[in-house]
Every structure is written in structure tokens, then in C-alpha cells.
Amino acid sequence: MNKSREPYLLTPGPLTTSLTTKQAMLRDWGSWDSDFNDLTSDICQRLLQAAHAEDHCVCVPLQGSGTYAVEATLATLIPRAGKALVLMNGAYGQRMAKILHYLGRPCVTLDMGDYLPPPPNRVDEILAGDSAITHVAVVHCETSSGILNPVEEIAEVVARRGRRLLIDAMSAFGALPCDARGLPCDAVVASANKCFEGVPGFGFALIRREVLERCAGNAHSLSLDLYDQWTYMARTGQWRFTPPTHVVAAFAQALTEHEAEGGVAGRLARYTANRDLLVAGMRAMGFHTLLADRWLSPIIVTFHSPSDSRFDFSTFYRLIKDQGFIIYPGKLTAVESFRIGCIGQLFAEQMRGVLAAVRTALDAMGIADGAPRPEDLNPVEF
Ligand SMILES: *Cc1c(COP(=O)(O)O)cnc(C)c1O
Numbered sequence: 001m002n003k004s005r006e007p008y009l010l011t012p013g014p015l016t017t018s019l020t021t022k023q024a025m026l027r028d029w030g031s032w033d034s035d036f037n038d039l040t041s042d043i044c045q046r047l048l049q050a051a052h053a054e055d056h057c058v059c060v061p062l063q064g065s066g067t068y069a070v071e072a073t074l075a076t077l078i079p080r081a082g083k084a085l086v087l088m089n090g091a092y093g094q095r096m097a098k099i100l101h102y103l104g105r106p107c108v109t110l111d112m113g114d115y116l117p118p119p120p121n122r123v124d125e126i127l128a129g130d131s132a133i134t135h136v137a138v139v140h141c142e143t144s145s146g147i148l149n150p151v152e153e154i155a156e157v158v159a160r161r162g163r164r165l166l167i168d169a170m171s172a173f174g175a176l177p178c179d180a181r182g183l184p185c186d187a188v189v190a191s192a193n194k195c196f197e198g199v200p201g202f203g204f205a206l207i208r209r210e211v212l213e214r215c216a217g218n219a220h221s222l223s224l225d226l227y228d229q230w231t232y233m234a235r236t237g238q239w240r241f242t243p244p245t246h247v248v249a250a251f252a253q254a255l256t257e258h259e260a261e262g263g264v265a266g267r268l269a270r271y272t273a274n275r276d277l278l279v280a281g282m283r284a285m286g287f288h289t290l291l292a293d294r295w296l297s298p299i300i301v302t303f304h305s306p307s308d309s310r311f312d313f314s315t316f317y318r319l320i321k322d323q324g325f326i327i328y329p330g331k332l333t334a335v336e337s338f339r340i341g342c343i344g345q346l347f348a349e350q351m352r353g354v355l356a357a358v359r360t361a362l363d364a365m366g367i368a369d370g371a372p373r374p375e376d377l378n379p380v381e382f
Pocket of ligand 1: 012013065066067068070092139141142143168169170171191
């Protein structure tokens, strides 16, 4: 039993942060003060650098969770006369379609179900057949299954068809390479509490400057208007409304730790090692991943639930939590599953720890191995 510390979060954000990131919150900041304004401009600059986007993009932070930033980006960048194609293969793609519905923007979807990637040639066909579509929205890592969508190929198709691309890179940016110089897209959206390992409280969008300059008046909502947030911040150095000051201070520290780890490449290496340890250890206990290896992200991995009738997720969850690890329920519609994250302040020691906890939980439930029902396995290798 590991009750000596708070549990490790093997979840896709909020996630386990470093002690030094938490300690950076032990100071109060005046939101109008130049010290805080400098902090804001510093984190924005460093985020642009992480995407090699400082020449042609601006970074606009927004209070709230990641969804607020996604909604603000869709509302600000898609004109009222625009039409969107949303590529969906899980909850976060579905959420973008729902947002567009609320916004009253015409929207069509390519729905691949729970876990299939959107094929770039299908996207091409849809764009060829519908000239009214102005924007395509895609999720980079669809956190509900953990699938890594082929955004580079999709970006290439969208650019060739002369349409604009918006990427929800919430659970990818900071760990998966995102080089704005070679990726034709108008916006990349993410938040503080995912791969940069900050605490929750704001999101941000990296937006092509020449695109945002033309977005005045698009947004339906004052608080979600990124054009207004950007121009106000450019003019005054301040956020328009009360900023999450402590969260921004923690994020600056988290960025320093990200850079010290070797930036995106360093973080990707650690998360990949975490995933490889996790997947190998789970497979050794008979578990199956939902996805074939080529689609597995180093962010979060979905496992089929064991077929054994004694398996019960809430008991499994509690037994693992008792040993100091928080895992995540599944988010699939068709098959029983659960998820284990690889991101946050987690290292080989924690991944071995969660594997041991899973083994102990299975033993306590009287389950020999994690083999799923054969009929739940993907019928086609994709
Ligand atoms: C976490 C996440 C979001 C934002 O979720 P919030 O709960 O609003 O922070 C959006 N898209 C993806 C892909 C995510 O992983």
C-alpha cells in the first residue's frame, strides 16, 4: 500500500505535476502588474517556439479548460457564412461538432466510430464534393481511444483543396512534434494541463496572424472572442478578464521543466518509454490494446476489459487506487474498456508500479489474466 503520498494520476489531464510546478503557485500576482504581464508574454513566446511558429503565428491564451479554447477558436476563426467538416473518431471530435451546432455554424461530419482513423482520401472526396466547406476540424490525439490521427496527411489534403484546417492538439502538443513551418493549418489548440504538465485553468490557441487579423466580429460570444482577447492583450499586455494568475505562474515553471527535459523531443522520449513499458507489461498479463501498434499514441492507451465474469471496473479501479494509482474509465460506445495514461510526471518506476498494482488487483478479484472476449477484438487489422 502506498498511502504516503497523493496518488499518481495515470489520466490525460489533470495529471501528476512536479512539486516545483505546484510550488510556483505560492505567490500572489496583480493581474494588471507588469511582472504578471511579462509572465504572460513569456509563456506565449515559449509556446510559439515549441511549435516553431514565432514568425507567422500568435499565441492567444484563454481562461477556462481546454474546451473553452476549442470553442473560442471555432467561433472566432469560422465566419458565420462558413461551413465546417469535422472529422470524428471519438468524444473530442464529437464535441467539436456539438460546439458548431451551438454556434449555429453549418457542419458536416465524417464519423469513423470509436477508433478508426479518418482516411485522408475520404476527406479529399468530401471536400471535392462540397465546395461550401471552408474549414476542416480534426483532433490530433483522440484522447477517448488514444488514437493518433494522421494530421500531416490530412493537412496536406485540406491545403491542396484550398480549405482551412483547425487542429485540437490538446493531448498532443508538447509531446508530439508540431512544426508550424511545415504544417499547413490556421490554428493549433491546447491547454495548460496536458503534455506541458501544468495545472488546469487555461487553454491557448496558436493562430496564423494574417488569419486572426481578419476575424473581427466572427465570434458570437464576448468572453470567447479570441480576436478581442488578442487585440486587447497586444494593446495592454493584460488578459481581458481576471486571469488564472497562479496557474500561469505554474505554467511558466512547467515550461522551464519541459525545456530542461529536452523540449518536445525529450518529453516524447519519456512518454514513449512509459507507453512501451505499460503495453508490454499489460500484454504479459493477457490484456489487449484496443488499437494496433501503429495507431497507439504515447499519451494514453485503451485496453479491453477482461472477459472474466468476476471483472468489475469500479472494484478494479478502487484496488488500484488503494495502491496509489488513479486510472481512467473507458469512453467507447461498443466494447468494455479502460484507459491508462502515460503523461505527466511519470517515469519507469511509476509504470512498473501501476503494472504491479494491476496484477495485485486481478489476484484480489480472482482473475487469472486480462484476456478480453474474442468477439470484442477488432475484426479487421487496420
Ligand atoms: C482534454 C482534451 C480537451 C479539453 O477538455 P477539457 O476537459 O475542456 O480540458 C479537448 N480535446 C482533447 C483531445 C482533449 O484531450
